Amino acid sequence: MDYPEYKKLGYPIGSGVKEAACKTLVKQRLSQSGMKWTKGGVDDILLARGLILSDSRWNQFWNKIDRFGYVNAN
Numbered sequence: 001m002d003y004p005e006y007k008k009l010g011y012p013i014g015s016g017v018k019e020a021a022c023k024t025l026v027k028q029r030l031s032q033s034g035m036k037w038t039k040g041g042v043d044d045i046l047l048a049r050g051l052i053l054s055d056s057r058w059n060q061f062w063n064k065i066d067r068f069g070y071v072n073a074n
Contacts, residue, residue, distance in 0.1 A: 025049055 003013050029049055030037060037045075051057045 025053060 001013075006013055026046065029045060030042065051061050
């Protein structure tokens, strides 16, 4: 990995951004009091949460569903 080049371009090169995203995306949602999850439930909620928290991804997702329909990969 070319750290000096990525740093010059303003890319985060430490793990802090990833750790903060994990806390925001996953832990805050899945660790609420009294919650129990199945793997399928976790997969579904994290997909929706990731779409909602990512700029423009929510609309991209629904545009794709409108064009191709929904196919469950499980």
